Amino acid sequence: MFRQALNASSRALSSSSRIIAQHPPVRSQLSPAPLNSLRTTLSPRTRWYSDQADATPKKSSQESTPESEAKESTDANAPSNVEAELKKKLETKEKEAIDWKDKYLRSVADFRNLQDRTQREVKAARDFAIQRFAKDLVEGVDNLDRALTMANEKMKAEESKEPNVHLNNFYEGVKMTETNMLQTLSKHGLDRFDPEGEKFNPNEHEATFMTPMPGKEDNTVFHVQQKGYKLNGRVLRAAKVGVVKSQ
Template sequence: MTEETNKNGPDAAAHEAEVSATTEGQVADESEASAEQLLDPVEALQAENADLRDRFLRLAAEMDNLRRRTDREIKDAKSYAVTGFARDMLSVSDNLRRAIETLPDEARAAADATWTALIEGVEMTERGMLATLERHGVRKIEAEGQKFDPNFHQAMFEVPNPNVANNTVVQVVQAGYAIGERVLRPAMVGVAKGGPKTETAAEDATKV
């Protein structure tokens, strides 16, 4: 019995050592798995935090753009809300001006006090209307003597005039008006033809 125990002794010891090593390995694996489980939530939270931060920055940028766009639209609405009304009032002003210009200077000179008062009243009405429109951002486009600009002028005819630079506005048939940065009505003009070249035209010709 003792001999059998002695014979089996080394094998039993080796088996116990193997079992012990296996147990330690399992414990180590379990410890490593536990550590990974602890790290994964942290990484997940970090990723979620980064995603939320990105969404917040995008939302903040969109809100800022919306605010700027809204402010611009409100400003434009205030500036151009009277566009249609102003255009209609310009037609009334044109009629007042035509009525005034219908009377020749001789008729004015010969008019009695009643007609003189009437003419002055019409002129005052026209000036008051234009002053009111100006307070609301409507301004007259100064055209005569300026270089023709299709953005602000509408050419009605050409006037041969060698004493004036070519494409210079020499006559205004109907005054033009602008509201804010927009043209409410272009000025109808006559432009010079055949005069000396403007500086811009001369420079362009030199470059060619």
């Protein structure tokens, strides 16, 4: 009996499952209500806030201690120490800048002095390169001057007589030669000077003798034995002169 009952129940279950598989359940045509409508139906909640400040004092998260106070004082003094150190470095750099500027100015001044000195030396070497040659050359010019002096004296002695044509031609020829030579020497900076009647100058004159001369001013050149020469303004040879001496 019991087995028959179990078999009957199992058959009923299998038949019902077949029926469900053949006929699926029909969905309801009624759609669920939207969520927004449900939200609108519900009344919003209201929150209330108090305007009074909280009278309960807040406790400091960290109580002050001697160590923290010392740290705070150290932190407060730190900027001043940094500022003092920066000022010290700045003063050091300013001193170095002044020192370097002074060295630079001195170097520039030394270099300019060297340039000027070099230019003067080069100019002097160029101007006085013919100094030795000029000294030897003026001796020949002196001989021409002596020849002219002697010819002039001879011509003066023969003024009362018949003129000597040959002597006159000789004088004119030597005079032209001397003039031409002096012009050539002057182009190269060599000039002759005659100090007769001037005040005695020891830098340009060489006194060979001194004698009193009536009617002449004291310390004046009254006689020239040998004329002097200058090369580019520098005395190449001093003039040999006689000077008036006071009585």
